[in-house]
Amino acid sequence: MLDIKRIREDYEGVKKAVESRGHGDFGLSLVPELDAKRRAVLAEVEAMKNKQNVDSKEIPKLKKAGEDTAALMAEMKELSEKIKEKNGELAQVETDLRNALLNIPNTPYEIVPIGESDADNLEVKKFMEPTQFDFEPKAHWDIGQDLDILDFERAAKLSGTRFTVYKGLGARLERSIINFMLDLHTSKHGFTEILPPFMVNRDAMTGTGQLPKFEDDMFHVPAKDFFLIPTAEVPVTNLRANEIIDGDELPVYYTAYTPCFRKEAGSAGRDTRGLIRQHQFNKVELVKFCKPEDSYAELDSLLAAAEAVLQILEIPYRVVRLCTGDLGFSSAETYDIEVWMPSYGRYVEISSCSNFESFQARRANIRFRRSAKDKPEFVHTLNGSGLAVGRTCAAILENYQQADGSVLIPEALRPYMGVDKIEKK
RNA sequence: GGAGAGUUGUCAGAGUGGUCGAUCGUGCGGCACUCGAAAUGCCGUGUCCCGCAAGGGACCCAGGGUUCGAAUCCCUGACUCUCCGCCA
Numbered sequence: 001m002l003d004i005k006r007i008r009e010d011y012e013g014v015k016k017a018v019e020s021r022g023h024g025d026f027g028l029s030l031v032p033e034l035d036a037k038r039r040a041v042l043a044e045v046e047a048m049k050n051k052q053n054v055d056s057k058e059i060p061k062l063k064k065a066g067e068d069t070a071a072l073m074a075e076m077k078e079l080s081e082k083i084k085e086k087n088g089e090l091a092q093v094e095t096d097l098r099n100a101l102l103n104i105p106n107t108p109y110e111i112v113p114i115g116e117s118d119a120d121n122l123e124v125k126k127f128m129e130p131t132q133f134d135f136e137p138k139a140h141w142d143i144g145q146d147l148d149i150l151d152f153e154r155a156a157k158l159s160g161t162r163f164t165v166y167k168g169l170g171a172r173l174e175r176s177i178i179n180f181m182l183d184l185h186t187s188k189h190g191f192t193e194i195l196p197p198f199m200v201n202r203d204a205m206t207g208t209g210q211l212p213k214f215e216d217d218m219f220h221v222p223a224k225d226f227f228l229i230p231t232a233e234v235p236v237t238n239l240r241a242n243e244i245i246d247g248d249e250l251p252v253y254y255t256a257y258t259p260c261f262r263k264e265a266g267s268a269g270r271d272t273r274g275l276i277r278q279h280q281f282n283k284v285e286l287v288k289f290c291k292p293e294d295s296y297a298e299l300d301s302l303l304a305a306a307e308a309v310l311q312i313l314e315i316p317y318r319v320v321r322l323c324t325g326d327l328g329f330s331s332a333e334t335y336d337i338e339v340w341m342p343s344y345g346r347y348v349e350i351s352s353c354s355n356f357e358s359f360q361a362r363r364a365n366i367r368f369r370r371s372a373k374d375k376p377e378f379v380h381t382l383n384g385s386g387l388a389v390g391r392t393c394a395a396i397l398e399n400y401q402q403a404d405g406s407v408l409i410p411e412a413l414r415p416y417m418g419v420d421k422i423e424k425k
Numbered sequence: 426g427g428a429g430a431g432u433u434g435u436c437a438g439a440g441u442g443g444u445c446g447a448u449c450g451u452g453c454g455g456c457a458c459u460c461g462a463a464a465u466g467c468c469g470u471g472u473c474c475c476g477c478a479a480g481g482g483a484c485c486c487a488g489g490g491u492u493c494g495a496a497u498c499c500c501u502g503a504c505u506c507u508c509c510g511c512c513a
Contacts, residue, residue, distance in 0.1 A: 042475060046482045053482090056494045060443050069493080076493035372453060376472080
């Protein structure tokens with residue numbers, strides 16, 4: 001959520017920033033009028049309430065003096081009804097204003113390139129060259145089926161398309177990747193491990209920006225009005241909702257493994273094979289809370305922590321800075337890490353590292369106090385995948401495949417796997 | 426799932442219709458005393474909104490209701506605790 005004061009003071013600047021995303025003004029133009037109306041109605045209501053407060057204090061005094069209060073009380077009754085009416089009007093304007101604000105995306109950071117789609121993203125770094133093979137490499141879905149470690153057909157029997165069953169060393173590989181990532185981030189990068197609920201309420205989903213706009217992308221559990229989390233970002237960021245964090249505690253670093261659930265509603269026909277786009281996938285997430293002045297340095301170190309995973313696993317990747325048109329709703333700046341996927345013949349997103357500045361903090365009401373004397377301020381929140389586990393698994397299968405159909409296990413995973421190779425039985 | 430109790434400021438814990446934003450204690454900040462500290466004493470200590478300001482409004486789990494007036498009464502919901510049931 002954008003700061004209403006900022007919209008008031010720099011409407012043109014905010015408008016320009018929001019429109020740089022390329023999808024209109026997201027209803028921003030409704031805000032000034034709603035804001036003005038809210039303040040006008042608020043002033044009226046408060047004036048009436050002031051009269052009510054002052055006059056109703058007279059009643060016990062009059063009663064004590066033995067005077068008749070019937071006339072005054074009748075008058076007050078009338079006022080009370082007017083207040084109720086005006087209050088309804090105020091509540092309506094406030095709801096309208098809040099809804100308008102909740103549907104406006106974050107303003108892109110100044111260095112975000114202007115662009116329409118992922119074609120306009122800017123490559124800022126590259127690690128290793130794309131893997132070369134002296135044989136015809138296979139796609140991970142074929143490798144997985146040939147080695148009997150991935151079973152898409154039986155998964156379809158259980159849950160339909162976009163689900164996978166991992167089997168044997170496949171299941172073990174997925175679990176090894178999760179443990180490797182968590183161990184790396186907790187022991188080398190200073191993150192505290194969190195194991196959160198996988199279902200959350202509406203407030204949490206609104207706090208990080210998934211609601212109200214993207215309800216259709218989420219799996220909903222009607223029995224309790226819960227949502228299956230689309231990313232650990234939701235429970236982990238909202239862990240600190242409605243808190244005032246002691247300034248000395250910042251920055252706070254959390255990491256969490258969770259499954260993620262997404263409808264993938266708008267992506268029919270895309271990535272229908274393999275592990276790339278699933279309704280349920282595993283992810284290790286990194287979340288940070290920090291002081292505003294530190295957030296861009298924290299984004300750099302967050303990105304570095306995520307990159308470290310692929311560097312240690314020795315898998316080729318590149319980093320791109322997303323352009324305005326590709327930037328997520330809540331984000332002010334995002335770097336995507338894209339891993340080399342031989343079956344696609346291109347780089348595929350495996351992590352998205354974003355600085356949300358105060359956008360989520362304002363929605364979820366996450367503040368901090370620099371010292372005991374200072375007023376609370378909103379923190380900046382950041383998060384990034386560290387990394388998507390299923391895609392990492394796919395990248396390992398494809399980049400580490402051998403001519404004989406086996407797959408070598410990256411050195412760093414061998415202690416977790418107990419074997420150095422997956423081969424056909 | 427059934428029955429009961431509870432949810433108040435950093436914490437602990439009063440308050441059952443009218444100067445209650447809220448007693449007392451504790452914590453925290455400041456001052457005094459002290460060589461320094463402890464102990465003690467004094468003062469100050471929530472958040473949000475509107476307003477240039479003066480000031481005003483709101484918040485005692487959340488949302489409704491009753492009333493001239495609600496932390497206090499009523500209804501609904503969430504959560505916590507105890508007992509029973511069920512269960513990994």
